[in-house]
Amino acid sequence: MLIGGAVAAVGGGGLLAREELERLWWKVPGMAKPRKEGELDHAGAEWTAASTANWRLADRPDDFEIDRVIIHVVQGSYPTALRVFKNPGHGAATHYVVRKDGHVAQMIRELDVAFHAGNRSFNERSIGIEHEGFVDRPQDFTDAMYKGSARLTADICVRHGLPVDREHIIGHVEVPGTDHTDPGPHWDWDRYLKLVRAAMPSARRAAE
Numbered sequence: 001m002l003i004g005g006a007v008a009a010v011g012g013g014g015l016l017a018r019e020e021l022e023r024l025w026w027k028v029p030g031m032a033k034p035r036k037e038g039e040l041d042h043a044g045a046e047w048t049a050a051s052t053a054n055w056r057l058a059d060r061p062d063d064f065e066i067d068r069v070i071i072h073v074v075q076g077s078y079p080t081a082l083r084v085f086k087n088p089g090h091g092a093a094t095h096y097v098v099r100k101d102g103h104v105a106q107m108i109r110e111l112d113v114a115f116h117a118g119n120r121s122f123n124e125r126s127i128g129i130e131h132e133g134f135v136d137r138p139q140d141f142t143d144a145m146y147k148g149s150a151r152l153t154a155d156i157c158v159r160h161g162l163p164v165d166r167e168h169i170i171g172h173v174e175v176p177g178t179d180h181t182d183p184g185p186h187w188d189w190d191r192y193l194k195l196v197r198a199a200m201p202s203a204r205r206a207a208e
């Protein structure tokens with residue numbers, strides 16, 4: 001859900017100061033990977049930047065290992081998700097947003113930490129994917145959206161060496177401490193994992 005990271009953002013000055021100190025350790029010259037505006041991690045995605053207030057500069061996987069994908073449902077439309085993730089006051093955003101027709105927007109680089117899980121360590125170790133629609137409207141979860149999302153997750157699994165299973169591909173609802181329910185009971189995990197597995201060979205070929 002859209003406000004996933006807002007809880008984490010209310011951490012207070014103490015937490016932020018500690019995060020800043022820990023980040024300084026990594027600001028050793030030569031540690032930061034070169035990056036350029038608009039650069040994509042997932043081929044075929046459209047780059048549209050989230051506000052820099054909704055994520056934090058990092059150097060993954062060198063500073064934090066990426067070990068899972070977290071699946072969200074927007075509780076709103078694709079344009080709404082893009083609009084709020086561009087709003088610096090929102091305090092949250094995911095790396096990717098998938099539209100009902102399967103189109104994928106990338107808003108944050110995978111090497112950076114997006115505020116989407118409402119849990120600091122899960123933000124640091126994960127890549128977040130939002131899906132257009134509402135948890136109580138199964139008709140929102142279209143074939144095209146499942147397939148576009150599965151191609152994206154397969155690509156992430158190949159590039160970061162993640163097994164395709166429910167330990168490494170989880171819902172926001174499974175993040176410790178969360179009060180979020182997305183992606184909800186209508187998200188078809190069996191179907192989704194089958195689609196991700198089916199997309200693995202072409203993701204491997206693309207990564208070669």
Ligand SMILES: [Zn+2]
Pocket residue numbers: 001002004071072073116172180182
């Ligand atoms: Zn969520």
